Amino acid sequence: MSVSIPSATPVWLAAQTAALGSAHGAGRMPHALLIHESPGTGGEWLATWTAALVLCERGKAAPCGSCTACRRVAAGTHPDVLWLRPLEDSRQIRIEQVRELSAELALTSHGGGYKVGVIAPADALNRFAANALLKTLEEPPPRTLLILVASEPSRLPPTVLSRCQRVRIRAPARAESVAWLTAVRGKADWDAALDTLGEAPMQLAQTDPVELAAVGADTRSTLDALAAGRTDPVAAAERWARTQLPLRLLCFENWLTERIRSGERSGALLAELRPAPYLSEAPAFLNIRELFGLVDEVRDLRATLDVPLNRGVALEALFRRIVPAGGVRNGVQG
Numbered sequence: 001m002s003v004s005i006p007s008a009t010p011v012w013l014a015a016q017t018a019a020l021g022s023a024h025g026a027g028r029m030p031h032a033l034l035i036h037e038s039p040g041t042g043g044e045w046l047a048t049w050t051a052a053l054v055l056c057e058r059g060k061a062a063p064c065g066s067c068t069a070c071r072r073v074a075a076g077t078h079p080d081v082l083w084l085r086p087l088e089d090s091r092q093i094r095i096e097q098v099r100e101l102s103a104e105l106a107l108t109s110h111g112g113g114y115k116v117g118v119i120a121p122a123d124a125l126n127r128f129a130a131n132a133l134l135k136t137l138e139e140p141p142p143r144t145l146l147i148l149v150a151s152e153p154s155r156l157p158p159t160v161l162s163r164c165q166r167v168r169i170r171a172p173a174r175a176e177s178v179a180w181l182t183a184v185r186g187k188a189d190w191d192a193a194l195d196t197l198g199e200a201p202m203q204l205a206q207t208d209p210v211e212l213a214a215v216g217a218d219t220r221s222t223l224d225a226l227a228a229g230r231t232d233p234v235a236a237a238e239r240w241a242r243t244q245l246p247l248r249l250l251c252f253e254n255w256l257t258e259r260i261r262s263g264e265r266s267g268a269l270l271a272e273l274r275p276a277p278y279l280s281e282a283p284a285f286l287n288i289r290e291l292f293g294l295v296d297e298v299r300d301l302r303a304t305l306d307v308p309l310n311r312g313v314a315l316e317a318l319f320r321r322i323v324p325a326g327g328v329r330n331g332v333q334g
């Protein structure tokens with residue numbers, strides 16, 4: 001589903017929309033923005049809002065949300081808004097794609113106004129593509145707006161970063177996420193859903209909260225059982241590979257991140273927020289570095305889900321790293 005613009009401006013983006021609106025109203029819109037977000041907190045939403053802002057037929061400090069231009073931008077069909085994403089079979093944005101975008105931006109706009117290029121995620125630009133983008137950043141055609149959305153901008157060359165005005169999106173507070181999700185999607189156990197996916201309300205707005213909660217609970221209990229040596233990694237990997245794998249991997253990442261956070265808070269690795277009897281026996285075999293390494297590998301697996309590979313085997317290898325050194329304890333029920 002798409003989230004309507006601008007009626008559902010999330011409260012945690014209010015400062016950003018106000019600043020961009022007043023810059024545009026005063027004729028001071030920069031020609032390049034870098035939106036730095038935590039994944040799922042609204043980087044693409046803000047990019048869409050800003051594209052609507054500069055193309056709206058009525059609004060000055062905010063898009064009206066109802067003119068033809070606003071509706072087309074929200075629907076992703078405005079001819080003067082060009083989205084650049086990794087191609088289907090790739091995790092990278094390539095130089096040819098950037099060259100195409102630059103050539104398109106150099107043409108006169110269809111509507112006689114702005115042309116907007118949105119690169120998301122911009123941290124997917126490979127080195128050559130980022131260098132090719134520099135030329136457009138250095139000598140932008142008039143009435144051009146480039147919007148880069150990135151959760152890890154440090155992956156971009158400093159020459160690109162220095163030419164963009166940075167807009168930082170802070171992670172929303174739990175109450176803000178729940179209020180916004182309730183407003184756009186209706187009542188549901190959003191708290192449980194956020195526990196599962198992490199603080200990524202924009203991503204959540206596109207999933208079914210009931211299904212998510214069920215998959216999330218199942219995924220966590222499998223991981224807890226693996227970490228306690230109470231379940232078999234081979235069987236668990238086979239089961240995960242069969243159903244809801246992308247969602248499960250997201251939960252896996254969140255499960256690891258929680259462990260990193262709780263370890264940082266208490267100083268004890270693998271400490272749990274909820275008291276659970278088996279955790280007293282859990283060995284500190286997962287140090288912080290190991291956990292961060294696992295997060296990277298889960299992300300890699302998520303990013304390559306389209307590529308033919310034996311997912312079961314890849315998952316099993318990951319699971320084996322969270323199983324205690326003694327392996328699965330015989331006779332212990334999961």
Ligand SMILES: [Zn+2]
Pocket residue numbers: 055056057058059063064065066067068069070071
């Ligand atoms: Zn409008």
